[in-house]
Amino acid sequence: MKNIAHILVNHEALIDFCIQILIQHGVLNADAEIVADVLVTADLRGIESHGVASLARYIDDIKKGIAIPKPHTKIIYETPVTLLLDGGAGLGHPNAHRAMLIAVEKAVQMGAGFVSVRNSNHFGIAGYYAMLALDRDCIGIALTNSISAVVPTFGVKAMLGTNPIALAAPTHHEQPFVLDMATSVVAAGRIGIYKQRNQSIPPNWSIDESANSITDSEYLSHLLLERKAGGLLPLGGLGENAGGHKGFGLGLMVETMCGILSGSAYADLLYPQANDGHALPSGIGQFFGAWKINCFRPEADFKDAMDDLLRRIRNSPKVPSKNRIYTPGEKEYEALEQRSQIGIPVPMPVIDKLRSLAEEVGVTFTI
Amino acid sequence: MKNIAHILVNHEALIDFCIQILIQHGVLNADAEIVADVLVTADLRGIESHGVASLARYIDDIKKGIAIPKPHTKIIYETPVTLLLDGGAGLGHPNAHRAMLIAVEKAVQMGAGFVSVRNSNHFGIAGYYAMLALDRDCIGIALTNSISAVVPTFGVKAMLGTNPIALAAPTHHEQPFVLDMATSVVAAGRIGIYKQRNQSIPPNWSIDESANSITDSEYLSHLLLERKAGGLLPLGGLGENAGGHKGFGLGLMVETMCGILSGSAYADLLYPQANDGHALPSGIGQFFGAWKINCFRPEADFKDAMDDLLRRIRNSPKVPSKNRIYTPGEKEYEALEQRSQIGIPVPMPVIDKLRSLAEEVGVTFTI
Numbered sequence: 001m002k003n004i005a006h007i008l009v010n011h012e013a014l015i016d017f018c019i020q021i022l023i024q025h026g027v028l029n030a031d032a033e034i035v036a037d038v039l040v041t042a043d044l045r046g047i048e049s050h051g052v053a054s055l056a057r058y059i060d061d062i063k064k065g066i067a068i069p070k071p072h073t074k075i076i077y078e079t080p081v082t083l084l085l086d087g088g089a090g091l092g093h094p095n096a097h098r099a100m101l102i103a104v105e106k107a108v109q110m111g112a113g114f115v116s117v118r119n120s121n122h123f124g125i126a127g128y129y130a131m132l133a134l135d136r137d138c139i140g141i142a143l144t145n146s147i148s149a150v151v152p153t154f155g156v157k158a159m160l161g162t163n164p165i166a167l168a169a170p171t172h173h174e175q176p177f178v179l180d181m182a183t184s185v186v187a188a189g190r191i192g193i194y195k196q197r198n199q200s201i202p203p204n205w206s207i208d209e210s211a212n213s214i215t216d217s218e219y220l221s222h223l224l225l226e227r228k229a230g231g232l233l234p235l236g237g238l239g240e241n242a243g244g245h246k247g248f249g250l251g252l253m254v255e256t257m258c259g260i261l262s263g264s265a266y267a268d269l270l271y272p273q274a275n276d277g278h279a280l281p282s283g284i285g286q287f288f289g290a291w292k293i294n295c296f297r298p299e300a301d302f303k304d305a306m307d308d309l310l311r312r313i314r315n316s317p318k319v320p321s322k323n324r325i326y327t328p329g330e331k332e333y334e335a336l337e338q339r340s341q342i343g344i345p346v347p348m349p350v351i352d353k354l355r356s357l358a359e360e361v362g363v364t365f366t367i
Numbered sequence: 368m369k370n371i372a373h374i375l376v377n378h379e380a381l382i383d384f385c386i387q388i389l390i391q392h393g394v395l396n397a398d399a400e401i402v403a404d405v406l407v408t409a410d411l412r413g414i415e416s417h418g419v420a421s422l423a424r425y426i427d428d429i430k431k432g433i434a435i436p437k438p439h440t441k442i443i444y445e446t447p448v449t450l451l452l453d454g455g456a457g458l459g460h461p462n463a464h465r466a467m468l469i470a471v472e473k474a475v476q477m478g479a480g481f482v483s484v485r486n487s488n489h490f491g492i493a494g495y496y497a498m499l500a501l502d503r504d505c506i507g508i509a510l511t512n513s514i515s516a517v518v519p520t521f522g523v524k525a526m527l528g529t530n531p532i533a534l535a536a537p538t539h540h541e542q543p544f545v546l547d548m549a550t551s552v553v554a555a556g557r558i559g560i561y562k563q564r565n566q567s568i569p570p571n572w573s574i575d576e577s578a579n580s581i582t583d584s585e586y587l588s589h590l591l592l593e594r595k596a597g598g599l600l601p602l603g604g605l606g607e608n609a610g611g612h613k614g615f616g617l618g619l620m621v622e623t624m625c626g627i628l629s630g631s632a633y634a635d636l637l638y639p640q641a642n643d644g645h646a647l648p649s650g651i652g653q654f655f656g657a658w659k660i661n662c663f664r665p666e667a668d669f670k671d672a673m674d675d676l677l678r679r680i681r682n683s684p685k686v687p688s689k690n691r692i693y694t695p696g697e698k699e700y701e702a703l704e705q706r707s708q709i710g711i712p713v714p715m716p717v718i719d720k721l722r723s724l725a726e727e728v729g730v731t732f733t734i
Binding site for chain 2: 077079080081082084110111112114116139152153154155156157159160165167169177179181182183184185186202204205207209210211229235236237241242243245246247248249250252253255256257259260261262263266267268269291292293295296297301302305306309312313316317318319320321322324325326327328
């Protein structure tokens with residue numbers, strides 16, 4: 001947040017504000033609380049690309065009919081270990097929250113539990129849901145497909161979403177291990193932040209329809225919106241030399257577990273339009289799972305070993321220009337600690353967007 | 368295999384040869400058959416770094432006491448969905464084969480099944496085990512930790528293995544989806560091939576103790592053997608700009624699911640030595656799992672959707688210099704088809720190694 005004009009906002013005030021806006025758009029109170037908590041948790045953890053800056057996007061999804069504020073969700077099939085949920089085109093956050101809690105409960109009972117969700121929507125940060133396993137002494141996993149933004153290796157049209165992978169594992173004294181990563185070089189939300197700041201993007205993040213690098217963040221944002229040609233590169237970059245085919249493969253793995261296994265939409269079929277150009281529900285598919293640690297070894301031993309693993313890595317020799325090695329989730333826990341105390345730095349353009357959302361529905365803007 | 372002197376060898380002859388050598392070193396017949404099949408399958412699929420070129424390495428593991436040819440394996444804990452196996456420091460291939468079959472059987476019965484293995488050894492290609500789920504209409508996953516070879520993001524000492532991820536999913540008309548990838552820029556075995564061919568390696572694959580690029584494949588091989596400083600870069604490369612921290616995070620995810628969950632060794636604690644310098648069992652940990660597809664949606668629908676996903680991706684627009692997009696496993700199935708017919712091209716240095724192995728134990732070398 002260096003050099004960006006911002007206001008420090010208390011996270012509880014921000015949660016309350018989000019809830020009010022969502023309720024005004026027909027979202028049930030309990031669901032609005034979940035959406036607000038996911039968004040503000042992202043901001044608290046320093047993941048601004050997925051925080052309250054996205055609130056307008058979800059409201060827009062509701063207005064366009066992509067997301068239904070009071071969905072009819074339905075359990076399609078259930079076994080003691082698995083469940084398939086139709087999310088009724090509801091907001092992704094309450095669907096994901098419910099699905100993950102079921103997966104964890106099944107894991108606690110049976111050793112492992114998995115919930116596949118079809119007909120859902122964008123759910124914010126994947127890590128939020130994976131972390132719901134931690135208190136129950138489980139390892140949690142959360143996957144989602146997403147709007148096509150990433151080109152295949154040797155391809156120039158965005159065919160896959162940034163399809164994130166999140167895995168959380170509990171620790172003893174250390175902060176939990178929380179991996180939460182797009183399978184592309186960068187998350188799509190990062191491009192929005194570069195555009196907002198009028199910054200160029202590094203040349204190894206994306207390509208246009210002729211496979212040339214893009215450095216203009218505004219142009220790339222335009223291409224990602226159009227979904228006709230060009231897009232982000234998979235993790236590993238262009239071609240196969242540095243493993244771009246692996247990031248591409250991981251994206252397809254997530255697509256398989258989310259879009260295909262659930263019977264939802266996939267690849268460039270997500271976010272379809274009706275013949276008259278109207279948006280239809282996104283068709284996003286998601287996958288949630290948990291493993292109960294003490295079905296494999298005693299929880300206390302697992303947690304101590306996790307502590308030791310993370311410490312060994314952090315204490316290992318560093319490149320000359322760096323004095324620290326960060327393990328996944330560590331930066332986010334430090335941001336959380338600081339921002340819970342001093343507030344969340346919300347950039348002025350985001351403040352303006354939130355004010356517009358408030359004015360539109362007659363909510364008093366007190367932030 | 369262009370420009371490399373080689374002999375075309377029938378794969379069945381190669382399997383028989385491997386079995387004979389392994390039996391001479393005390394490996395049980397049934398176990399030798401599994402090891403041989405995994406090695407030759409790697410060669411058939413075009414993954415020479417993990418094929419019969421590695422046979423000497425496993426024999427060496429047996430001689431040094433890293434792998435025990437007739438291990439006492441033990442089921443430590445079992446539930447209908449999970450199992451923890453002590454591999455008795457046996458060869459990784461039979462342990463992994465057994466574990467995966469149990470995981471698949473549990474999945475068929477319960478919807479999902481997971482087997483964690485401690486005290487195992489290097490198991491060859493991870494994809495072999497993931498693929499054991501395909502015939503049972505399951506999705507299969509196989510993970511293993513491995514000898515430290517990869518530096519953390521901002522680190523200069525190899526602290527993690529190349530820790531591969533393999534996932535296989537069935538299809539209808541298309542060849543199955545088989546992702547099998549190291550979480551580093553390249554698999555360690557690739558460096559051995561470059562060294563064998565006296566080739567330089569690309570500068571974005573590895574760093575030395577000062578974080579400088581290494582292009583000398585012999586020097587990098589030396590560093591990987593010494594395990595004191597330098598190593599391969601995680602997928603995404605150096606630093607965080609192109610997502611190196613994501614490859615590093617994936618490596619740690621695999622370490623968590625393999626080394627930590629099983630109660631095995633992890634990170635730089637793998638492949639320990641006794642005080643007198645003797646090698647001890649590697650302490651490798653592994654994780655195998657399967658999900659039964661029709662607990663989520665009908666198998667036929669899943670397979671048709673997989674076909675469509677893979678075709679859509681392959682038929683999407685390509686970079687000007689390429690006329691094909693390969694989905695994971697596609698190149699390998701094409702190699703398999705060709706090599707099953709014409710034979711496996713075994714490079715002369717590998718032929719020489721195999722001849723030495725034969726001479727050492729008095730097996731007639733007929734290849």
